[in-house]
Amino acid sequence: MRISVRVRPNSKIESVEKTSEREFTIRVKAPPTEGRANDAVVKALAEYFDVPKSRVSLSRGASSKIKIFDIL
Numbered sequence: 102m103r104i105s106v107r108v109r110p111n112s113k114i115e116s117v118e119k120t121s122e123r124e125f126t127i128r129v130k131a132p133p134t135e136g137r138a139n140d141a142v143v144k145a146l147a148e149y150f151d152v153p154k155s156r157v158s159l160s161r162g163a164s165s166k167i168k169i170f171d172i173l
Contacts, residue, residue: 102172103160106146110138117149139163146170 105124112128119125129141139159147154150172162168 104146104170104172106142106168106170108133108138108142108166108168110141115141115145117145136163139168142168142170146172 103123107120107124107126109126109128110131110133112130114128115130116128117125118127125146127142127145129138129145131137131141143154143157143159146157150157152172156173158171158173160169160171
């Protein structure tokens with residue numbers, strides 16, 4: 102499954118919000134430096150979909166706020 106994710110780094114709370122069928126807004130506490138926010142998003146998506154982190158991969162948008170992830 103391919104999903105679009107809008108990332109909100111440096112948030113006070115961590116949450117996953119489904120905005121439409123394949124679009125999500127994810128708030129993470131991690132800063133957007135050195136890939137920390139991306140790692141936190143992978144972890145949040147793995148927990149949300151109840152899959153191992155190895156099955157969540159960033160497809161596009163490594164340095165963008167809007168990212169495309171593949172959930173295998």
